[in-house]
Amino acid sequence: MRELISGPILFIGFLLTAAVQDFQRKKVKLWxxxxxxxLALVLDGxxxxxxxxxxxxxxxxxSCCLGVCLILAGRFLEGEIGIGDGLFFLISxxxxxxxxxxxxxxxxxxxxxxxxxVLFVWNQIYWKKDVRKLTIPFLPFAVIxxxxxxxxxxxx
Numbered sequence: 269m270r271e272l273i274s275g276p277i278l279f280i281g282f283l284l285t286a287a288v289q290d291f292q293r294k295k296v297k298l299w300x301x302x303x304x305x306x307l308a309l310v311l312d313g314x315x316x317x318x319x320x321x322x323x324x325x326x327x328x329x330x331s332c333c334l335g336v337c338l339i340l341a342g343r344f345l346e347g348e349i350g351i352g353d354g355l356f357f358l359i360s361x362x363x364x365x366x367x368x369x370x371x372x373x374x375x376x377x378x379x380x381x382x383x384x385x386v387l388f389v390w391n392q393i394y395w396k397k398d399v400r401k402l403t404i405p406f407l408p409f410a411v412i413x414x415x416x417x418x419x420x421x422x423x424x
Contacts, residue, residue, distance in 0.1 A: 275363055276363075276418040276422050278311060279363040279414070280414070281304070282304040282359065282360065283360070283411060283414040283415075284411065286407050287407040287408045290405040290407035291405050291407070294403060295352055296355075296356070301356075301359055308362035308363050311363075312325070312328060312362055327365050328365070329361075330361075330366045331360075331361030331362075331365060331366040331369040331370075332358050332361030332362060334357045335354045335355060335357035335360070337354075338354035339358070340354075341354075342354055350406070352407075353407065356407060356410075357369060357373060368417045368421070371417055372410050372413045372414050375412070377409075379409040379412060379413070380404060380409040383409065387404075
């Protein structure tokens with residue numbers, strides 16, 4: 269039972285730490301990725317050697333591929349997708365299953381897109397400012413689906 273709780277708690281800590289830094293600075297410090305990545309690998313290794321727990325590495329490696337794809341897309345799109353977002357989903361792939369990680373990504377994109385659309389329309393109507401080149405930090409929008417996924421895992 270403890271291992272089922274420790275993974276979601278680790279993910280919530282990682283999610284909130286990264287989202288707060290992304291909101292404040294529009295970037296996440298490298299130590300956050302390193303620290304939570306090592307903790308996630310240790311936890312995954314522990315779960316893998318437990319005799320009664322069926323841990324599938326392939327599921328988590330597939331989940332990490334979302335982060336790798338985002339990093340590659342960021343390189344291909346010349347920085348339009350931040351490398352930090354790719355690193356976030358690479359590390360969260362060690363803590364979440366593939367579809368959980370994909371859900372956090374897709375719901376975060378939808379929420380961020382809705383915010384961007386409202387911001388654009390609001391500025392066009394009321395402030396008459398051009399906000400097309402404005403950058404929006406992504407990880408704060410991943411908090412709501414991340415907490416939802418974690419709650420569903422713990423209590424669902």
